[in-house]
Amino acid sequence: MATSGHLNVTVDTTSSFLQTHLPYVVRNARMAVVHTGTVGGKQIELDEGLYSVEVTAPNGTQTTSVVHVPANGTARVDVPAATADSTGAAGIPPLGRVDRLPGLRLDRYRDLELEGILGGSPLDLVPVPTLLTTSDCNPRRIDIASWEFLPDKPLEQVATAVFTMGVRRIEMSLAVNPLPHTADLAACRVDRVQDPDGIYRLRMSFAAGRSLCVTMDGLLRNNSASAAADLLENATDLLWGKYEDPPGAALGGLILHGMGRLDERADWASNLAHSFPWLPDGQILYAALLMKDPEQKKQSEGLELLLSATTRRPLYTDGLSLAMELLRRWPDDESLPARTDRLTYLASYSAYADWDSINLSVDVTGE
Amino acid sequence: MLIQVPGVHAPAVTHAFVVGVSHYPFADGPEATADGESFEITNLTGAAKSASNIAAWLLDEYRNPDAPLATIRVLLSPTDGEELNPRVAGELAGPSPATRDSVVGEFDEFRQACRENPDNVAFVYFAGHGIQLNKRGAVVLLHDFGVMGKGNKLYGAIDVAGCREAMDENGNAHHQIWFSDACRQLPDIARKFESLPGAYTADEGNGQVDASPLFLASSARESAFAAVGGTTIFSDALLAALRGDAAVGPTNDCSDWHVSTTSLIRTLQRKVDAVLAGREEQTIDPTGRVREMVAHRFANPPDVDIVVDLTPFDATPIPVAELLFNGEIPLPVDPSWPLRARGDAGLYQLNVTVAPPLTKGAKKLFQALPPGYQHEVTVS
Numbered sequence: 001m002a003t004s005g006h007l008n009v010t011v012d013t014t015s016s017f018l019q020t021h022l023p024y025v026v027r028n029a030r031m032a033v034v035h036t037g038t039v040g041g042k043q044i045e046l047d048e049g050l051y052s053v054e055v056t057a058p059n060g061t062q063t064t065s066v067v068h069v070p071a072n073g074t075a076r077v078d079v080p081a082a083t084a085d086s087t088g089a090a091g092i093p094p095l096g097r098v099d100r101l102p103g104l105r106l107d108r109y110r111d112l113e114l115e116g117i118l119g120g121s122p123l124d125l126v127p128v129p130t131l132l133t134t135s136d137c138n139p140r141r142i143d144i145a146s147w148e149f150l151p152d153k154p155l156e157q158v159a160t161a162v163f164t165m166g167v168r169r170i171e172m173s174l175a176v177n178p179l180p181h182t183a184d185l186a187a188c189r190v191d192r193v194q195d196p197d198g199i200y201r202l203r204m205s206f207a208a209g210r211s212l213c214v215t216m217d218g219l220l221r222n223n224s225a226s227a228a229a230d231l232l233e234n235a236t237d238l239l240w241g242k243y244e245d246p247p248g249a250a251l252g253g254l255i256l257h258g259m260g261r262l263d264e265r266a267d268w269a270s271n272l273a274h275s276f277p278w279l280p281d282g283q284i285l286y287a288a289l290l291m292k293d294p295e296q297k298k299q300s301e302g303l304e305l306l307l308s309a310t311t312r313r314p315l316y317t318d319g320l321s322l323a324m325e326l327l328r329r330w331p332d333d334e335s336l337p338a339r340t341d342r343l344t345y346l347a348s349y350s351a352y353a354d355w356d357s358i359n360l361s362v363d364v365t366g367e
Numbered sequence: 368m369l370i371q372v373p374g375v376h377a378p379a380v381t382h383a384f385v386v387g388v389s390h391y392p393f394a395d396g397p398e399a400t401a402d403g404e405s406f407e408i409t410n411l412t413g414a415a416k417s418a419s420n421i422a423a424w425l426l427d428e429y430r431n432p433d434a435p436l437a438t439i440r441v442l443l444s445p446t447d448g449e450e451l452n453p454r455v456a457g458e459l460a461g462p463s464p465a466t467r468d469s470v471v472g473e474f475d476e477f478r479q480a481c482r483e484n485p486d487n488v489a490f491v492y493f494a495g496h497g498i499q500l501n502k503r504g505a506v507v508l509l510h511d512f513g514v515m516g517k518g519n520k521l522y523g524a525i526d527v528a529g530c531r532e533a534m535d536e537n538g539n540a541h542h543q544i545w546f547s548d549a550c551r552q553l554p555d556i557a558r559k560f561e562s563l564p565g566a567y568t569a570d571e572g573n574g575q576v577d578a579s580p581l582f583l584a585s586s587a588r589e590s591a592f593a594a595v596g597g598t599t600i601f602s603d604a605l606l607a608a609l610r611g612d613a614a615v616g617p618t619n620d621c622s623d624w625h626v627s628t629t630s631l632i633r634t635l636q637r638k639v640d641a642v643l644a645g646r647e648e649q650t651i652d653p654t655g656r657v658r659e660m661v662a663h664r665f666a667n668p669p670d671v672d673i674v675v676d677l678t679p680f681d682a683t684p685i686p687v688a689e690l691l692f693n694g695e696i697p698l699p700v701d702p703s704w705p706l707r708a709r710g711d712a713g714l715y716q717l718n719v720t721v722a723p724p725l726t727k728g729a730k731k732l733f734q735a736l737p738p739g740y741q742h743e744v745t746v747s
Contacts, residue, residue, distance in 0.1 A: 027616055028693075028714075029692065029693030029694075029713045029714040030668065030711070031615070031616025031617075031624075031668075031712060031713050031714070031734070031736070032617040032618075033616065033617065033618045033619060049693050049694060050694050050716065050732060051714070052714055052734045064734065066714055066733055066734055067732070068716070068732060196640070223633055223653070224633075226628060226629045226632060226653070226657050226658070226659065227629055258503070258653075258655075258657060259656070259657045259658065260575065260579075260655075260656035260657070263575075294573075317501075318502050318503070320501065321501035321503040324499070324501055324503075324504065324561070325501070325504040325528060328526070328529070328564075329526070329529050329532070331571065336564060340562045340564065341562075343562040344562040346561070347557075347558045347561030347562060348558075350501055350557075350558075350561060351554040351555070351561070352554050353501075355500075355501070355502060355585070355652070356648070
């Protein structure tokens with residue numbers, strides 16, 4: 001007769017929401033799912049044996065632990081605070097403001113020909129980014145390859161920054177939030193990061209205080225959004241309501257729309273679209289819902305919103321993608337010239353966009 | 368061209384639609400038109416072959432007891448000398464080029480067949496030159512891209528995301544899975560396409576289905592699309608995933624080991640990255656109605672190869688390993704290192720005991736999943 005024990009799953013995070021909403025899946029030794037739940041809940045009873053426990057960590061990564069649940073005992077899985085949380089802006093001393101830096105500086109980048117003659121030094125292999133200009137936000141340099149950005153109030157368009165790195169010149173939309181009173185809930189940052197394949201990139205991330213945004217960002221980067229759909233729905237509601245973070249809510253909305261889970265949230269999308277005209281992604285989202293509305297009047301409203309939103313730069317790469325697909329397929333022949341005009345405008349972003357980036361990041365070297 | 372699987376009389380079935388275009392006669396070669404040439408498209412080397420491999424997998428390996436494969440509609444435009452999968456070539460009565468007319472005709476019939484029962488499953492794969500690629504959409508160029516006299520420059524193209532959207536409708540196959548395996552044009556060329564209308568897309572239906580994920584594979588350039596004379600990197604990754612690399616254990620919704628939406632999302636990018644090893648980039652974006660569904664079911668749990676290296680590799684006396692499935696069922700292992708074993712996918716406990724002068728053995732819990740497990744243990 002099988003004897004049983006218990007399993008307890010917790011995560012180390014300061015977010016009270018994440019302490020109880022991160023999903024986990026328990027599989028037995030034959031990898032059959034025996035339990036799904038959220039962390040921080042009651043411990044569960046299982047037959048003695050080996051189990052794998054897959055938990056969505058606060059930074060959106062999936063961590064898997066194999067544990068032995070002992071007879072009459074308790075196995076614990078404690079997911080530590082993830083690295084993404086520790087790279088946030090909080091606690092990093094200010095190094096002086098770097099506003100609208102003039103001109104292009106020579107960067108250090110890899111010179112293969114010289115390396116062939118002289119041999120490369122480790123420093124020479126690493127491109128050093130330079131911030132050239134900003135728009136609608138204020139930068140604060142954190143270190144040689146990192147900046148934090150805070151919004152100018154009120155925002156009239158999506159904040160942007162232009163960087164050089166190596167021979168490339170990159171313009172990024174920045175997900176700063178103009179609403180909160182504390183920097184840690186308003187800021188985003190840009191860091192030079194190295195991909196697993198060794199390529200250096202500039203990557204935007206959310207300030208540590210925007211913990212739900214950090215989680216969503218990580219879920220996207222780790223291709224794990226589909227495993228955390230309920231979490232995303234709840235997080236998006238919280239970002240819209242409690243945390244007053246429209247850029248975060250728009251990201252959640254785009255993810256949910258991509259999963260076919262936004263259809264029941266037309267009121268929410270309408271509010272996002274109309275309350276924050278500086279954020280085209282919200283209007284694009286609402287237009288996507290209105291395109292499917294059986295009422296002609298609603299469809300017309302959606303088209304108007306879409307045509308208006310697509311005269312401006314989106315915040316997210318996915319917002320750009322959705323806008324282009326809507327422009328291409330809007331069921332209205334009369335608007336074709338206007339839609340074609342907008343597509344031509346957006347093509348200036350899409351042709352040179354970094355499609356791996358969550359925020360819109362465009363190579364403007366040729367401009 | 369329709370390939371009908373004999374002897375399938377189940378109420379719910381799987382219908383597949385597979386298109387691969389390597390040959391672009393109106394864009395590259397002696398028949399090229401001014402329009403076609405202006406987009407600087409060259410013939411591809413592996414799109415049709417890749418599509419034929421996917422079709423062959425469907426015919427010979429696809430398994431879904433709830434909806435067995437009933438039909439595949441296959442349209443292939445290989446270049447001269449491109450060898451199609453013989454299994455599929457044998458099923459086709461002759462050439463079946465993926466022209467716009469043939470794609471539209473077959474797609475209409477495919478859509479109707481899928482609509483016959485909401486419990487049906489739809490499987491769709493396109494490979495070829497891609498334009499208007501973003502994280503949500505892709506237009507794939509067809510055999511007659513660049514043909515003159517059709518009124519618009521994208522006459523010979525299909526909006527894959529638009530067709531998916533059209534089939535995301537009440538009453539259609541409630542589980543659909545779509546793949547677009549496309550070679551992205553260089554930015555200056557791509558920009559010419561963005562505002563062009565005219566690619567084929569089906570009329571949108573009302574409502575929605577349960578799940579209809581679309582995996583958009585977009586190669587940065589042709590060298591990341593396919594090796595010369597080979598098959599596309601994405602198709603190779605997809606077949607490896609479907610053959611077991613993306614296998615996951617039973618769930619509440621599926622009592623067999625299977626490949627699911629989520630497991631494909633997790634596996635495909637990893638496999639493509641592994642093949643490209645940083646030399647090129649290829650992104651895979653899941654879009655559409657990204658909900659969990661079963662893409663393929665396995666008759667038996669997969670076996671996995673387990674390899675465990677010893678550190679230090681020359682430790683003496685030789686440490687003794689005991690490998691236990693679920694911590695209780697021993698697997699036979701050779702006394703030498705590295706430890707090699709083959710067993711069911713699942714959870715294992717490895718105990719390594721040592722004798723003096725060694726004092727510290729090892730105990731390790733691990734999950735061995737397809738395609739295999741390799742790790743190391745340290746003794747001292």
